[in-house]
Amino acid sequence: MSAVLTNPPSPPAIESPGLWTLAWRRLRQDTVGMVSLVVVAFFLMMMASSYFGIVAKDWAREKGVSYANPSFLAGAENLEAQAMAKKVAESKVPPVDLSDIDPLAPRYKEWEERAAKIAVTEVKRAESLPLGGDKWGRDVLQKVVKGSEVSIFVGITAALFATALGTMLGAAAGYWGGWVNDFLEWFYNVFTSIPYILLILAFAAVAAATGKFGKGILPIVLILGLTGWTGPYRLIRAEYIKHGNREYVKAAQAIGASNFSRMFVHILPNVSHVALVQLSQHTVQFIKAEVILSFLGFGVPVDMVSWGTMLAEAQNELVIGKWWQLFAAGAAMAILVTAFSLLTDSLRDALDPKLK
Amino acid sequence: MTEPNQDLLLQVRDLDVRFRVDRKHEPFRAVKGISFDIPRNSTVALVGESGSGKSVSAMSILGLLPENAIVAPTSRAIYHAAGGAAAGRDLLKADLAEMQALRGKDISVIFQEPMTSLNPVFTVGEQIAESLRLHMGMTGKQAEARVIELLTEVGIPDPQLRANSYPHEMSGGQQQRVMIAMAIACEPKLLIADEPTTALDVTIQKQILDLIASLQEKHQMSVLFITHDLGVVGDIADYVVVMQNGEIQEQGSVRQIFERPQHPYTKALLACRPRLDRRPKRLPVIDDFMKGDGHPHLEERSRGLSPEDPIILEVKGLNKTFFLKEGLFGKRAVPAVKDVSFKLPKGKTLGLVGESGSGKTTVGLTLMRLHDATSGEVLFEGRDLLKLTEREMMAYRRRIQIIFQNPYASLNPRFTVGQILMEPMKIHGIGKDQAERVDMAFQLLKRVGMTEQSFYKYPHEFSGGQRQRIAIARCLTMKPDVLICDESVSALDVSVQAQVLNLLQDLQDEYQMSYIFISHDLAVVKYISDEIMVMNNGAIIEVADSDEIYRAPREEYTRKLLSSIPKGLEHAADLAS
Numbered sequence A: 001m002s003a004v005l006t007n008p009p010s011p012p013a014i015e016s017p018g019l020w021t022l023a024w025r026r027l028r029q030d031t032v033g034m035v036s037l038v039v040v041a042f043f044l045m046m047m048a049s050s051y052f053g054i055v056a057k058d059w060a061r062e063k064g065v066s067y068a069n070p071s072f073l074a075g076a077e078n079l080e081a082q083a084m085a086k087k088v089a090e091s092k093v094p095p096v097d098l099s100d101i102d103p104l105a106p107r108y109k110e111w112e113e114r115a116a117k118i119a120v121t122e123v124k125r126a127e128s129l130p131l132g133g134d135k136w137g138r139d140v141l142q143k144v145v146k147g148s149e150v151s152i153f154v155g156i157t158a159a160l161f162a163t164a165l166g167t168m169l170g171a172a173a174g175y176w177g178g179w180v181n182d183f184l185e186w187f188y189n190v191f192t193s194i195p196y197i198l199l200i201l202a203f204a205a206v207a208a209a210t211g212k213f214g215k216g217i218l219p220i221v222l223i224l225g226l227t228g229w230t231g232p233y234r235l236i237r238a239e240y241i242k243h244g245n246r247e248y249v250k251a252a253q254a255i256g257a258s259n260f261s262r263m264f265v266h267i268l269p270n271v272s273h274v275a276l277v278q279l280s281q282h283t284v285q286f287i288k289a290e291v292i293l294s295f296l297g298f299g300v301p302v303d304m305v306s307w308g309t310m311l312a313e314a315q316n317e318l319v320i321g322k323w324w325q326l327f328a329a330g331a332a333m334a335i336l337v338t339a340f341s342l343l344t345d346s347l348r349d350a351l352d353p354k355l356k
Numbered sequence B: 001m002t003e004p005n006q007d008l009l010l011q012v013r014d015l016d017v018r019f020r021v022d023r024k025h026e027p028f029r030a031v032k033g034i035s036f037d038i039p040r041n042s043t044v045a046l047v048g049e050s051g052s053g054k055s056v057s058a059m060s061i062l063g064l065l066p067e068n069a070i071v072a073p074t075s076r077a078i079y080h081a082a083g084g085a086a087a088g089r090d091l092l093k094a095d096l097a098e099m100q101a102l103r104g105k106d107i108s109v110i111f112q113e114p115m116t117s118l119n120p121v122f123t124v125g126e127q128i129a130e131s132l133r134l135h136m137g138m139t140g141k142q143a144e145a146r147v148i149e150l151l152t153e154v155g156i157p158d159p160q161l162r163a164n165s166y167p168h169e170m171s172g173g174q175q176q177r178v179m180i181a182m183a184i185a186c187e188p189k190l191l192i193a194d195e196p197t198t199a200l201d202v203t204i205q206k207q208i209l210d211l212i213a214s215l216q217e218k219h220q221m222s223v224l225f226i227t228h229d230l231g232v233v234g235d236i237a238d239y240v241v242v243m244q245n246g247e248i249q250e251q252g253s254v255r256q257i258f259e260r261p262q263h264p265y266t267k268a269l270l271a272c273r274p275r276l277d278r279r280p281k282r283l284p285v286i287d288d289f290m291k292g293d294g295h296p297h298l299e300e301r302s303r304g305l306s307p308e309d310p311i312i313l314e315v316k317g318l319n320k321t322f323f324l325k326e327g328l329f330g331k332r333a334v335p336a337v338k339d340v341s342f343k344l345p346k347g348k349t350l351g352l353v354g355e356s357g358s359g360k361t362t363v364g365l366t367l368m369r370l371h372d373a374t375s376g377e378v379l380f381e382g383r384d385l386l387k388l389t390e391r392e393m394m395a396y397r398r399r400i401q402i403i404f405q406n407p408y409a410s411l412n413p414r415f416t417v418g419q420i421l422m423e424p425m426k427i428h429g430i431g432k433d434q435a436e437r438v439d440m441a442f443q444l445l446k447r448v449g450m451t452e453q454s455f456y457k458y459p460h461e462f463s464g465g466q467r468q469r470i471a472i473a474r475c476l477t478m479k480p481d482v483l484i485c486d487e488s489v490s491a492l493d494v495s496v497q498a499q500v501l502n503l504l505q506d507l508q509d510e511y512q513m514s515y516i517f518i519s520h521d522l523a524v525v526k527y528i529s530d531e532i533m534v535m536n537n538g539a540i541i542e543v544a545d546s547d548e549i550y551r552a553p554r555e556e557y558t559r560k561l562l563s564s565i566p567k568g569l570e571h572a573a574d575l576a577s
Helices: A019-029 A031-051 A079-091 A105-117 A140-176 A178-192 A196-210 A217-228 A230-244 A247-254 A259-296 A307-319 A324-351 B054-062 B096-102 B124-136 B140-153 B172-184 B202-219 B254-259 B264-271 B286-290 B360-367 B390-397 B417-427 B434-447 B452-456 B464-476 B494-511 B522-528 B546-551 B556-563 B570-576
Strands: A064-070 A126-129 B008-019 B028-039 B043-047 B069-071 B076-080 B088-090 B107-110 B190-194 B222-227 B239-244 B247-253 B311-326 B330-345 B349-353 B375-380 B400-403 B482-486 B514-519 B531-536 B539-545
Touching (some): A019 A324, A196 A217, A259 A324, B008 B054, B028 B239, B054 B222, B172 B202, B202 B222, B239 B264, B247 B264, B330 B360, B360 B482, B360 B514, B400 B464, B417 B434, B539 B556
Antiparallel strands (some): B008 B069, B311 B330
């Protein structure tokens, strides 16, 4: 910059914006990308605030009648709630007088007096809830919010884990070739020859039996990550084989760039779009896989809620015409998954300097 | 020439093509209202640099423009199928069905890259037969017979056998012949050849040019020949149209253009190609003609070696054998470089000439240890580079550098030019801190004739010539002693080629670098080299001073290479300057 220009003055040099600054600028131009970003950010915030107990803290409280109607269907007939109410009412009918043969009969009076001292407030159960209630009258909206904690966390972390693992292995196989490639290919072939569900169940059984990974979410993330790396591996390996012979990589070798630098500084940004697409696809796939695992009983414990367990519950409810739990979990999932796919799409475009 | 004429096949009038870039920018005007004629039974050459709009003009005739193209309503391309004004049809307003009937039958095209133009999953026979069945209504048997006939006509040996080959089983030249056979299959009236020889070796180029010329004469068709190299059209064209920036600068008969060029741009195009009989200190470039007095200084430079030149690099008995897998456990040895030995003196240029597959690129890559040599020694100031460990080699990496052929592929598309230039400095610890490196990068950019602004841009924002300058600047960051130029100017337009060659020459004068200049183009090698090695099938068959090899080639193969260089302009360029 110190050079004095005598020729026609060139426009003043702008300070170099980095790759990420440029990417952000390009992303801001992209309406679809920005909307998706806002949606994804909203879901992440929802997840975080539920984790810290700001919202949906009392999701497990039974605040509505059984299968309370969604508030926009407030007037609809609720046979389940009526049946339930009838049962409760029946239980309050005084029992048949057996005092002549009941040995405890003389004490009834005393007990009733004692019981009268304890104030029992009958909670008035709501007839309708914003998005309806489940069998026990829990608020479906709160369940969705609470469930996002497990589902999003599992989906995104497991997808990140699987993609990272697949990318590392794929890069190694594609870049080095030779026996590294032969070994990984052999391993891949053996691994993929096992049916997917069986594989997941095997991992789940091991995780449950050893108990080393604790209970709850962590084993699910590990199971999905360790079984899901094959897709990214295959694609990234192919990209590395292709790019490994490109002249820009040869040029990097000629100036003395190390193998690590060539693999991850030079080639990786050029194949990152493949990894990003895989990431978004796997996020979707893993949110759904968590459903399967939960359904099969290898998923989250019973005292937790996830979109997967909600969908599993919804199967029985649909038969009796209660669709709102399915709708709420399904819609939340669909919106997040669509926004996430569109966001990774836009991100890929934004990170590619060739596309303006 | 504007009157409708019995002898005209196609009249292009006020052709104006724009491309929508995006909503914010005005459409980019690629062709700015040009008019030219294609007479019957003649060859018209459309000459210009990349981006001059020559291919766009030709493709608009066929209606093969991309979707974002806008052809102005006043543009016309009147096609006289039967002769006379009455038969004229405006191709630009024809509907799709009409165009589809014309394409391949009346007007056909040959593209630049035969490899990508042929479908790899069909045999060449099937591909030629397809258009025969489609347009000529032939049955399978008839088409088969005609395919053999066509392949014979375009000079493919064993046509019966070759009709059943797949494209990858053929060489580039043969593939281009197949493309030509496909193009002439339906006896078109107009053949559009879009840079048909640019991707080919110089000897193959000559054969293809001869073939197109003879077919043109035999079939009485017209040829629209698109090229960036005015040199190649000298032998085959009847008329020449010179385009620059979407405008026609000059048009006329080939004699007129070559002997009395009027426009300075035409003069420049004629003069900028290196010639075998002269060697100016600097090659004339377009700007010399467009801005200067029109007369570049043509002081001669003398070349050659003297025995007292210090030797910087010596190669002894270099061998490189590739092993192809065959069957389950088998291996087949393919020798790529056979017993190559040479010496490279300091500050001189060694030219390495040969056709594709001769092993010249492998020599370059092996010297840099980008390939492992099978045997031999590469002595750099007395140390054998091939025996060094990777760590020891690092010290030598910066002293011996390479510039690749394809400037589009050799720069990482995800790096800014600044990052590209500073990476080698960081690796080798050149410059004490970031600020100093940035400063050095700016100076180098200036040295290779780029603006400071380039520092912040990405490679795709530059043209081929500019990218090659960036690649050169990257090598210069390390101040190498030896620079290997592997076909470094072959992918560039002739006019840009001259600029890059001048730059390389200036840098050699300034830094006393030694070059190993690898190319298939003997004229370029002759211009820049002090000594020339001719390679064929992995072996060096002739080594001599560059003037001597031109004056008295000893080997038959060298003579063949020399005779393939287009001669159309030697005489004309003298007149121009």
